[in-house]
Amino acid sequence: MSSGSRLSRLASSIGNAVALFFRAPPTPDRRPAWPPHGRLALGALAAVLALAVTVIALDARSVAGARMLPSGLVWLFQYITGLGLSGWFLIPIAIALLTLAAADAVATLPDFSRRVLATISIRLGFVFMAIAMPGLFTAIIKRLIGRARPFVAGEDPWTSLLWVWRSDYASFPSGHATTAFAAAVAIGAVWPWLRPLMWTYAVVIAVSRVIVVAHHPSDVIAGAIVGAIGALLMRNWYASRRLGFAVATDGTVFKLPGPSPRRVKAVARQLLSA
Numbered sequence: 001m002s003s004g005s006r007l008s009r010l011a012s013s014i015g016n017a018v019a020l021f022f023r024a025p026p027t028p029d030r031r032p033a034w035p036p037h038g039r040l041a042l043g044a045l046a047a048v049l050a051l052a053v054t055v056i057a058l059d060a061r062s063v064a065g066a067r068m069l070p071s072g073l074v075w076l077f078q079y080i081t082g083l084g085l086s087g088w089f090l091i092p093i094a095i096a097l098l099t100l101a102a103a104d105a106v107a108t109l110p111d112f113s114r115r116v117l118a119t120i121s122i123r124l125g126f127v128f129m130a131i132a133m134p135g136l137f138t139a140i141i142k143r144l145i146g147r148a149r150p151f152v153a154g155e156d157p158w159t160s161l162l163w164v165w166r167s168d169y170a171s172f173p174s175g176h177a178t179t180a181f182a183a184a185v186a187i188g189a190v191w192p193w194l195r196p197l198m199w200t201y202a203v204v205i206a207v208s209r210v211i212v213v214a215h216h217p218s219d220v221i222a223g224a225i226v227g228a229i230g231a232l233l234m235r236n237w238y239a240s241r242r243l244g245f246a247v248a249t250d251g252t253v254f255k256l257p258g259p260s261p262r263r264v265k266a267v268a269r270q271l272l273s274a
Contacts (some may be wrong), residue, residue, distance in 0.1 A: 009105035017101070017121065021129075025240040032236040033251025047225055051218050059157035059216040060263025063150045066213045077208040084176030084205035086135045089183055093128045097121055103271050113267045116259045122244045123190050123258065126234065130186035131179060138178040138223060147172035152212045157216055174215045177223030178230070180205035185231035189255065190244070202227075 025031075034040070066074075072203040100121050104114060149171040161169045180202040188195035204222040215223075239245035239253045246256050259267075 007105075010101055013101040013104050017097075017125065020122070020243060021125070023241055026242060027247075030240075030247045030249065031251065032239055032247050032253050051222060054218040055157055055223055057214070059197050059218055062210050063157075063213060064216050066150070066211065069211065074211060077211040080204060081176060081208035081212050081214065083201075084180050084208070086131055086175075086179040089131050089179070090128060093124050095129065097124055098123075109267070109270055113270055116263055116267045117179050119244075119258050120243050120264070122238075127183075127186045127190060130189075130231040130234040131182045131232060134182045134227045135175060137230065138173050138175050138226055142170045142173055142175065145172050146170070147219070150216060157218075171215055172219045172222055174206070174209050174219040174223035175189050176209050177202075177206045177215075177220040180225040181224040181227035182231040182233070185228050185229075186234070189231070189235050192255075 011121040033254040035043070100117050104117050109117075110244070144163055146161040146166070146169040148156075148161070148169050152159070152168045160172075162174045184202040187198050202224070206224060209215040209220050211215055235245055236253060239247050242256070244256055244258075245253055247253055
């Protein structure tokens with residue numbers, strides 16, 4: 001196969017993946033169930049009240065308390081907090097997706113093996129989008145809100161400069177917390193056995209942002225809400241299109257079965273021998 005044909009197949013594979021993401025739901029009358037409007041309104045009100053109470057009762061105290069923490073503990077969490085950057089997830093997943101697309105374009109594989117690669121790509125694509133989209137939303141909205149980070153305005157948790165695109169006034173919501181909780185929800189939805197590990201990771205990352213005085217407690221709570229809800233919305237988007245997930249007749253979202261480890265290993269051997 002010529003290099004031009006391979007590039008054409010690679011471009012076609014990427015184009016097909018994008019088309020799948022934006023395709024119309026095959027059963028538009030079957031949509032993920034939402035809680036009743038009253039419950040949604042009550043939940044939104046509870047979230048707003050929790051954030052307000054946190055700002056009033058905890059934010060200023062957390063900044064003052066951070067000054068009294070042992071330097072060794074702060075140093076440890078300065079290392080840990082770096083693990084909350086979205087690049088730890090997005091870059092490896094993007095490389096994996098490009099590798100799978102290239103393998104599909106270059107190797108001569110039976111249809112069954114191509115379906116296995118497509119199934120893996122869909123799941124990785126979901127995790128990528130479930131982390132990237134809430135993170136993008138937070139990256140924009142936090143700079144429009146313009147809340148001052150701790151110590152930028154002393155210990156005053158109310159200082160903000162609206163519509164200012166500055167990192168020192170980009171505290172609310174926390175981007176690290178958004179990424180961590182989006183990853184916990186997304187990865188837990190695809191691989192349920194990883195949920196305890198991922199939720200522990202998310203909580204530790206959120207706490208680290210307060211310990212290193214990069215955010216107020218209310219910032220990480222808001223980031224956690226944005227990340228978790230954003231990942232759930234992306235799961236519903238995929239489910240309505242039967243991409244990795246599906247919607248039952250009662251509106252419940254469930255994960256579609258994927259290839260077994262044995263089949264994945266068989267396809268990997270085919271790729272290595274191609």
